[in-house]
Amino acid sequence: MRKITLDEGNVLTVHRVVTGHGERRPDPGDSFHDVVTWWFRSGKLSGRIGCAVEIHAVDAGSLFLDYRLNGQPVQQTFALVARPCQFGGRRWYARCPQTGRTVSKLYGCAGTFQSRRVIDGSYHSQDRVPMTEKLRDREVWLLRRLGADDSARGDPPKPKWMRWPTYSRLALELRAVRYRYGLAMARDLYRLTGHDVSDGQAPEIIARTGIAMP
Secondary structure: OOOOEHHHOOEEEHHHHHHOOOOOOOOOOOEEEEEEEEEOOOOOEEEEEEEEEEEEEOOEEEEEEEEEEOOEEEEEEEEEEEEEOOOOOEEEEEEOOOOOOEEOEEEEEEOEEEOHHHHOOEOHHHHOOOHHHHHHHHHHHHHHHOOOOOOOOOOOOOOOOOOHHHHHHHHHHHHHHHHHHHHHHHHHHHHHHOOOOOOOHHHHHHHHOOOOOO
C-alpha cells in the first residue's frame, strides 16, 4: 500500500487556530468559532472546516472540528494544551486521542484529521532522501544533543547538565539508529553486489520487510 503523503491533504496548525493567526490572546473562559478554508493554486476550493475553541484554563482548552466528509457530517474533539515559550507567551498544541502525545499540526489527508504519527505519512521531500542519509542525519543530531563529536563511537558520556532519563532515552535511540543505519548500508550493498555483510540478515530483510527494527 502506498504511504500517505502529507503534502496532498489539508493541514490545521493548532496554535494559529486558537490564536486566530496571532490576532487574539486567549484567556480562561473565552470561546471562539472560525471557519478555515483551503484553496488550490488554481483558485478552486480545496476544503472548509468549522473550528470552535473553548479555553478552560491558562494552559488547557478544547478544540471542536465540524465538517463534511464524503457528504457525511463529521465532528471531532481534541484537548488543547498550552506550553510556555522560551521568550514569553504560550504555544498551543492538541493532544492526540490515539497516542496521548501533544501535536502542533493535524492532517486531513487520510479522511478525518489526525496526528502525523497516527497517519504514518511523510512529505514528498522526505521520500526523495535515501534511508541511509536520513539515519545518518539522525545519528549526528543525537550525538550533538549528547554533546559529542559527529564521528564519536559508542555511547557518549552523559553531559553534566542533562538529566539521566533524558540521557538514557537519547542513548537508547542512538543505538537503535546506528543499528538501522548498519542494516540499511548492508541492504544497499547486497542490492548492488549480491555480497552479504550483515551475518545473513540482509537477504531476509530485503525479501520480507525492508529494515527491521531492533
